[in-house]
Amino acid sequence: MAKINFTLKSVDKEIIKAEKKLKALRKKVDKADQKKIDLELQGLEKCSKILQFFCRPLVLYGQTFSTKSK
Numbered sequence: 001m002a003k004i005n006f007t008l009k010s011v012d013k014e015i016i017k018a019e020k021k022l023k024a025l026r027k028k029v030d031k032a033d034q035k036k037i038d039l040e041l042q043g044l045e046k047c048s049k050i051l052q053f054f055c056r057p058l059v060l061y062g063q064t065f066s067t068k069s070k
Contacts, residue, residue, distance in 0.1 A: 008051055015048050 019041060026037045 012048060012051055015044050015051075019044050 022037050022041055022044075026034055026041075029037065
């Protein structure tokens with residue numbers, strides 16, 4: 001059986017970077033745009049939670065799958 005290992009750590013880091021950028025930008029825009037940014041932040045937060053839930057790793061954000069042998 002072959003084992004396939006992958007990690008989503010880089011995806012989670014990108015989500016955190018995007019959240020920081022949006023939070024910094026939020027203070028500088030109009031109220032209408034703040035609502036859009038709030039929705040984006042909520043979406044990023046949900047994505048982060050989904051990754052943490054489904055990719056509970058043995059070692060930080062990793063997942064192991066085994067293929068079926070022929």
